Amino acid sequence: MQMDERKKKILRAIVQDYITTAEPVGSRTISKKFDLGISPATIRNEMADMEEMGLIEQPHTSAGRIPMDAGYRYYVDCLMDRPELNSEDKAVIEQETTKRIAEIQEVIANTSKLLSQLTSLTSIVISPHREKSSFSKMHFLPYQPGQAIMVIVKENGVVENQIVDIGENVSAEELQKIANAFNQNIKGHSMVDVRHGLLHEIYSELTRQRSLIDHAIDLLSAVFEEPQEDKNKVYLGGALNMLNQPEFRDVDKVRNLLQIFEEDEQVKKLLIPTTDRLSVTIGGENIVKELKDCSVIAATYQIDGEHIGSIGVIGPTRMDYSKAMALVDFMTKTLTELLTKRRKI
Amino acid sequence: MQMDERKKKILRAIVQDYITTAEPVGSRTISKKFDLGISPATIRNEMADMEEMGLIEQPHTSAGRIPMDAGYRYYVDCLMDRPELNSEDKAVIEQETTKRIAEIQEVIANTSKLLSQLTSLTSIVISPHREKSSFSKMHFLPYQPGQAIMVIVKENGVVENQIVDIGENVSAEELQKIANAFNQNIKGHSMVDVRHGLLHEIYSELTRQRSLIDHAIDLLSAVFEEPQEDKNKVYLGGALNMLNQPEFRDVDKVRNLLQIFEEDEQVKKLLIPTTDRLSVTIGGENIVKELKDCSVIAATYQIDGEHIGSIGVIGPTRMDYSKAMALVDFMTKTLTELLTKRRKI
DNA sequence: GTTAGCACTCATTAGAGAAGAGTGCTAACA
């Protein structure tokens, strides 16, 4: 069966009405609200066809139609208005993002918050992968007797530090030697590399200064064995917005949903980009099967052309795709811009 | 009216039964489950007395009794078993806290998680006040042409860093001079102090090296004017545990509750300690009136005897006070210990 | 002072009937 013009108009009407009302849409409603110039009976015939095609369904015999996943998919791909940002939202974003912010963590947290506010959906932002960044340099600073501050500079401009025990009898000069050995060997390598092999090279390099080696290895191991805590940290915003959706009137559903939100690994799965551009995952297309009634709009943001994290929103399949897509798209660009600029601060 | 021994036993039975079943407790139930040696009729008479005293109430005429706030209060103050930790929980805590953890943030996040797990309630931990910590030292490290890494060491052992623009024509020696001026003047002062007055002293100190002053002031201002973002950060754990309580079968209640959890300021209010020791706030005693059906167990943790943050759990008034109090108490001590030890690492 | 017995209250549950929304089908119409 083909989707002729009239069917398209009717499907479009069904999706749009259902998005705003969350009620099954009947033939009479369409005939009255949308000026299609055809009678309810005709609409009924067309709807029966589209039901056969798997685009819409009836919750029960005497109810109107609601879109199925395939119906939303067709709507998003073929029927929807071009996603475009309204000027108020744009103004809000620009106002919020011009604030100068020091911490990269905060930039991302703010992005998440803003996105959920504007969409009234739940936002997900995944921060840059920590292990991917490469080393640039390492320094030691004096702290207290027996301790030093180890400062690690990465090539992406992130600086980390840690107080380390060095033992009373290690001098500043010795520390400098360790730092030098370190700097010569690992510049440009990622943490993963270091942990998986380079450690040994540094080790053999350092055997020439026998007295330092034990300390050095201990220090390096301590730092690299640090659990990969916040690599790919997940920021969720507006999880509560979900509770305003009539889809989640039931506490059990709410619990199941929030449970998934609490597991970072699950949330990460949702944002795996399917395309290079804006990706839209509808209902059952989701990898996480518990979210078969939710849709995800996602995109990746970049630094210097490299995809380093993801950003997206999640909501019921019955969401305003056009608005959500416009906002995710714009926020992705904004975030890319912000992070690229940040590097130069 | 007086609370004689028999009334106490009955109230104790009501509270304990209600805590486990969440159902109103009838006179027959008490007579059967608890071996008090008196008939339901007698229990009914006593219950009528206690209802008059405002300790218990009936949800409706033909229901059993449930404790009122005052009833819980009396139970906690006079009737409850001494809060004592069971050995399994203790073992779990000890196992979890012996892991070596680098970031103070993470120590606190873990504490929060652990506490919610063991109590099946929602945990709240408030991190140390950032502005209160005093300066110890400042360093500059080379980074890229025109930029340097500024490392700030606080007296509580926290180290922060930031990449700063210094202009192409500032040498390493000049930076060192700035650092020295800085170190001589502000050691032992808090960020607030610096912002509110010391800046000028440093300024006049530095006038002797006229060429450096502009840079110095700029750098300092930039760092200190940074918004006080994460001062008193709030960590919530197991907010979902609340949804398992029959008290929150209703989505509206869930939303109201989670809404409060999302506002850090509200959550902070809950933990304002009322006593120096473990504080128990029951139902309507809460400042946040939306939580009139919840109780909060809270305590403050310390570094070197100074109260620097709070820790607690929140749950329905119908909670296992004894267990919750034992756990909060023990975790407070554990956290104090962990943080004190950390300073010496 | 304590207890047994009993009438009473009120929430909860199940079932029946009415109302309403929307459909599918058939037959008439252009």
Place this chain on the structure above:
DNA sequence: TGTTAGCACTCTTCTCTAATGAGTGCTAAC
């Protein structure tokens, strides 16, 4: 041949009623 009006039918939702059951308060007996 496509469109429309009319109508019977289905299924949900709401309301009302009756039955059930838990638990009480009161009274009278122990």
